[in-house]
Amino acid sequence: MPALTISLLPASLAEQYALEPPSPNGLTPTSVDEPFHLYLGSGGDSAATLVDPPKVVQIIGGHKLENVPSKVSSIDTSTSASDSVSLDLDSDVPLKTAKADKAGAKAARRQARRDLNRTKRRAEAAAIEPQKQPWEVALGDIGTSAQGRTQSASTQIASQITPPQFEVAAETRYGRKVPIRTYNLSHAPAVAVVEALVAHYGAWSITFTDPSYGIFLSPALDVALSFKVVCSLRVAVAFGDPVCHPARLPSAVAEFHAFCKARGWGIAFVAARSAAAKVAQVMGWASIQFAVEQIVEPASNPVLDGTRGRRQNLVVKKLAREAPVRIYCPSEGPDAGLEAQLQALYETVYAAKEERDGAPYSTKLRLFALPHLTTVLYTTDSAGTPNGMVGLLRVGDGRYLLDPLVANPSAPVGTTDYLTVLAMGYTRRLGASLSFGTEPTPQVGEVHGMRRFMEDETRLVHAATYTAFGMDGKRTLHAKFHPARTEALHLVLGSQGILGQSAAAAAIWRATHLHYRPVVGPLVGLVEQRRAGEVLEGMLSCLVQRGQLQPSLERYSSSGKDTVCEEPERIRTSA
Secondary structure, eight states, X not given: OOOEXXXXXXXXXXXXXXXXXXXXXXXSOSSTTSOEEEEEOOOSSSOOOOOSSOEEEEEETTTEEEEEEOSOSOOOOOOOGGGEEEEOGGGOHHHHHHHHHHHHHHHHHHHHHHHHHHHHHHHHHHHHSOOOOHHHHHHTTTTTTHHHHHHHHHHHHHHHSSOTTOOOOEEEETTEEEESOOBOTTOHHHHHHHHHHHHHHOOSOGGGXXXXXXXXXXXXXXXXXXXXXXXXXXXXXXXXXXXXXGGGHHHHHHHHHHHHHHTTOEEEEEEEOHHHHHHHHHTTOEEEEEEEEEEEOGXXXXXXXXXXXXXXXXXXXXXXXXXXXXEEOGXXXXXXXXXXXXXXXXXXXXXXXXXXXXXXXXXXXXXXXXXXXXXXXXEEOTTSOEEEEEEEEEOSTTEEEEEEEEEOTTSOTTHHHHHHHHHHHHHHHHTOEEEEEEEEOSSOOXXXXXXXXXXXXXXXXXXXXXXXXXTHHHHHHHHTTOOSEXXXXXEEEOOSSHHHHHHHHHHHHHHTTOOXXXXXXXXXXXXXXXXXXXHHHHHHHHHHHTTSOOOOSEEEOTTSSEEEOOOOHHHHHHO
């Protein structure tokens, strides 16, 4: 950086403009308190010319530089080179700091204006149109008028509930009036009754759409139940609660029991809710809490609000462009060709899954067996063939059941997440909740009405089955969508005796297509662990009885310090 030359004013000019003359040596004042005046020149050996208005620099005590306006409009004089002193401005720290502060303040004001303008633009945009979530963009207008369609469907079902030509023949058995026969999906009047009851009272009713299940209807047409008979064990396995008014539940269970008993069948229930489990306990039957039902409340779901599930929302944004979703409601007009394509997609995916994983299943659905209760959201490939779908079954006022959820291997990655989020968004527009169905738990919960040794064996078998079939994946899948609450689901073994309960448990295995081979390995491991624990406990008890081992009253805590605890009851008694 070029240096500025600071030249001393001649004494004559200093006197003319009332300035102090320089000291004799031309460099410093005669006293540290005596000021002297300098003016800025343009450099070089010749005298400088000050441009109007010139600036005179005053140095006081050698401590501070201060710019002072000069009265000199122009100066043209000659001085020697020895009268000039060169200073480098890089050492002028106060000046550079002032410039930096000024630039920083200007940048801060500029950024504040930008932030204010950005906030103003966002407020104006929000006032014009609220920002839509990805699922809203993907669904478009789907579901905006679905509430009206649902109400019209209920009216249509109600008109079909009791056709004049349909009457259930009945007989009295064990003090109960029970039907003489059962029905299936080929009986249209019976299906209409089932649709009406499921639409009003719900329950876990997906098995009504499986042709392999029979339909039990009460003579008064106010109870429906789907079941299948495991002939080798002579046990009728019902899936879900009886579909009826809650006050009718105890008598409905008793009627079905009388119906089965008259034919020499035992009974069992799978995925019964807590109310049905309590009825079973009153009757002295065994109940086992083995699963939960995960329920999503779309109105307050964080994934739909955009506060959670960032990955799911990114998938929805991406696939909304690549795979637009479509909706099919059979109640608005059947499309036989589309139904055949969707049914083929479902069967292909499930056949591959069963062959690959050997996973258990309770149903193979006929997707459109209950047309007034069924809605399907699906995606297609470039040829227009469905490659992913999610079914929604209305199960009671204000609730839908999500089943099935399938996607071809050729479908885009994330199709199942995409369809799940859209199903949640669709039910949000309906003002309904959404059930994810049965989710087995890692450990058995409450057990009632069962002998202690059978309870222990049941817990072992359940834990081994959970591990063998990788059921933890279902829980992981559901957790991504943040369900709001759970409801306990139970197995009910309709017997008080050990043999009857064992037969009912074996029938449930058969009905759900559980294979014992994958369970053997984990079960053996759990049995060995339990046996090793029992052997170790026996050895310790024996040593205590012989006096060779004294029970410790202290235990080692996780904090690294010994803490005093009470003597265990079992060891104290044996000692």
